[in-house]
Amino acid sequence: MNARPGGDAISLTALAPEIIVALAAVIILLLGSWLPRRRQHLSRWLALAAVFAALILSIIRIVQPAEVTAAATFTIDVSLGMTRIAVLTGTAVVLVLAGGRFGVHKRKSEFYVLLLLGALGTLVLAGASDLLVLGAGYLLASIPLYALVGFTKDSAGTEAMLKYYLMGALFGVLLLVGITVLFGAGGSTTYTDLSRALLGAPAGAAAVGLLAVAAGLLFKAGAVPAHFWVPDAIDGTTGPAAAFISTIPKIGALIALFRLSSLSGVPVAWPLMLALLAALTMTLGNLAAFFQSTVLRLLAYSTISQVGYLLMVTAAVGHSELALPSLLFYLLGYTITNLGAFAVVCAFPSLRTLKDYRGLFRTHRWLALSLIVCLLGLVGTPPTAVFVGKLTAFTAALDAGLGWLVVLALINSVASVFYYLRWIYRLFQPGRGQATAHDDGADVPGEGASGEGAATTNAVVLSGTLVAPRSARTAIVLGILSLLMGLFANPVLAFLQVNPFP
């Protein structure tokens, strides 16, 4: 049909990050079958190398002009570029977190393969500018993650996987129905054609189709009303898998939702619907988080409320020029901060409840500090990355005339302080039998003495046992990164503002 930017040939270099991740997944899958068990760690190094290579290429690539692939099915622009950076950084972090945990697991290569495939699916989801590619991205970002959640085959993991899978299948079908309806109404699946066709299409059909597609994306994002899987899946699975599913797929889903919202044929009430969903998501997530006693469930509900703030920005897209930079910045900041909190949880696999974290500040000062930075960062305390994200998000939403939503988001931010502080306060409480501990406890993570079969989980912390020193170091790095990204937010923001969505 029409000549499209990007020419006829699909430029392979533009898709290099995705191709590298896909190739690495295939190679590691094959390698994992042939390597002897004690050499399996090679697969992790390979996965990390691939992710870093893809990350570097993404950073190089992001400064180049936007491009749409041959059939207008995949858009490579700044939004995708930022998604790549966030997703690949997040995947690298989870690979490191998973290293300690699955160091002796016999199928760990498969774990890495599933991670890579999930990341690839997220990237496809974020870049899709064609409904069929979106559908494929959805499946690729979902199916590997079901397996990831149930990887350990214990009863909690299996139950979590089943819940995740059933919800995913339901919303996946909805997504496909939506794609079918939109194809029927608009006569095409590419966004460029739909933008034109939907204006003349029956309004009801277009609305139903868009709504159904959005439902699938809301499931991936873990937003109301498709949020029921989040706490169960996160609480039931392992730390690294929880970190991944609570962070990475959200990025792709929100960018996909943003691309869908930018179609010129969306109903007038679309931003209002997103705003209402944002309001519900942040409020319900917060209310449910209030009295959680296990850290993973608390973090699960906190991620739901964070998605609410992100949806608020999505609702402002098109009405404020700050909205897109804000969304992209917030997503990157959220990825780093949320993974930082999860990394602390991964560093202490034996600590499950908030109570178990008593006295952590004394035994692991820097780790506790970085947890405080990450949790207060999620509240939106300056000068962390999420603070800048929230600041720009509030500004964009207010600019878009969503004053009521901003007020609600502010109230929710205050409410969220309550449950984050419940956790933070535990860090300073004296642990059992700690009253006589010497003044300056062991503070170098990873150098703790080995535990001597302590009776209580608390005693495990006291003796300084760090089951996963790598996770501890990652947590500290992420905490520092979250601070630095907040303090030096300007280069990223400036870059995002001069490179708006085409």
Add this chain to the structure above:
Amino acid sequence: MFSELPVLTIVVFLPVLVGIGLLLVPEARRRLVAGIWITTTAVDLALLVALWIDYAAGGGRSTGAGAVAGPASGTGAIGYETNIAWMPTLGSGYHVGVDGLSLPLAAMTALLFLACAIYSVRQDHRPRAHAALFLFLQTVSLGLFVSLDLILFFVFFDLSIVGMYFIIAVWGHGNAARSALQFFLYTFIGSLALLLGFIVLYLASDPHTFDIVELIRQDPLKNDPLVGGLALLTISIGLAVKTPTVPFHTWLPPAHTDAPAPGSVILAGVLLKMGAYGFVRIAMPILPGPWRSYAMVFVIVGVVSVLYGALVAMAQTNFKRMVAYTSVNHMGYIILGLGAAGLAAGTNPQAANLAVTGAVTQMVSHGLLTGALFLLAGVLFARGHSYEMAEYGGLARTAPRFAALTAVAVFGSLGLPGLSGFIAEFQIFTGSLGAAPIPTALALLGILITAALLLRMLAQVFLGPERQPTAGAELGSGTLGDLRPRELLSVAPLLVLAVVIGVFPRFLLDLIEPAAHALITLVAAGTQ
């Protein structure tokens, strides 16, 4: 501008850098920690005093900084300005500078932190983290007073809450966890309301900016009274929670009661000033029109705080709670003065000037006197493990130095001539009387009530037959129970300064008056 040293930046960030250094050095001993802490705060104070002297002599003025000051009053200008692009895409910069409104508060802050450092020499419970946290809070407090950018201001405003939360939660006593949480939640609501108001100002300005000086120049909401009123409402709620005024004060008494003595000093002496200072730095000059329109609201809120704070303080049996409620009363005078200044700005700038000068003096005076009172409350608690006034009696005989210092602080607090409280309150009342005669007359009653309750407290605790809590250690048997050198050294300078301000106030007023004049010129702009 960059040819000279960024003195203010050094003053602000020196404490936190030392604090991080303290955490990094393994196994620092308690005495070493205390030594480093005291030295740092002393150096910081010395730098600020040097800055003050230099500023008073006309140094540090940068060209083109006359935006806050009226064109004619060069003496109210901002000095030692540093303006570096921080987040230019958001119109926010690292913009700091001092003038007559902020310099006295910054110096008072440094002095109070030094007093806390001296007082905490014998801190046994996690001395290193304690010192590091206070140094962090010092940076945050000083940073707030010198900020000339709304986002920078907000960053410090918010971090002060975080720092104080940990001080109350970790080093507090009684129901510390609950009080700290209540403090955090309540003041966090305030800080987010403030943020909302800042964003409204940002969106109203053109080009969009968070820079205070630039916003004052633009007066972005002068043609939009509705949005202007809403912006003033949100900003005022944010500041009023921190100040605190009735009805946003309920977090204050429990936070004070359960905070450790140095924490209370910083909370009452410094953190409360952040709210009051926000009114003169942000609310009044950026929103002059709405401020004039709603000045009566502030006058009324001020008077209600004065009377309510005084009456509730009278009903207290707990020494610390009583001092906490007198803080509500004293901060009420400030709000009254600022509101009256808004009423009088157009018609009687002289009176408005006087009221603002009095309000800023009151901030300094209240910081010194309440700081001293809370340190003395800490002394009382350290001996008797109780704040209940009924459990003490006749301490004047056994602990004469303690009694003498408390008496000075109390007389200053109730506004006796010759002490700083009088200078402040006299100016506020003189400035407010013309613009708001009835509220001012009512507020005068507040002085009467405070005088009654403070004198009753003095009689209860220091006169009469000797009494002390049975649970506590010996209080005042010979010299053992009286003030120890570190306690004397931390409290006495604050009171000496209060007397100096009371007797020779010119050095302070000369600094504040030009800035107050510049502020009133801004508030009055557009009335003629």
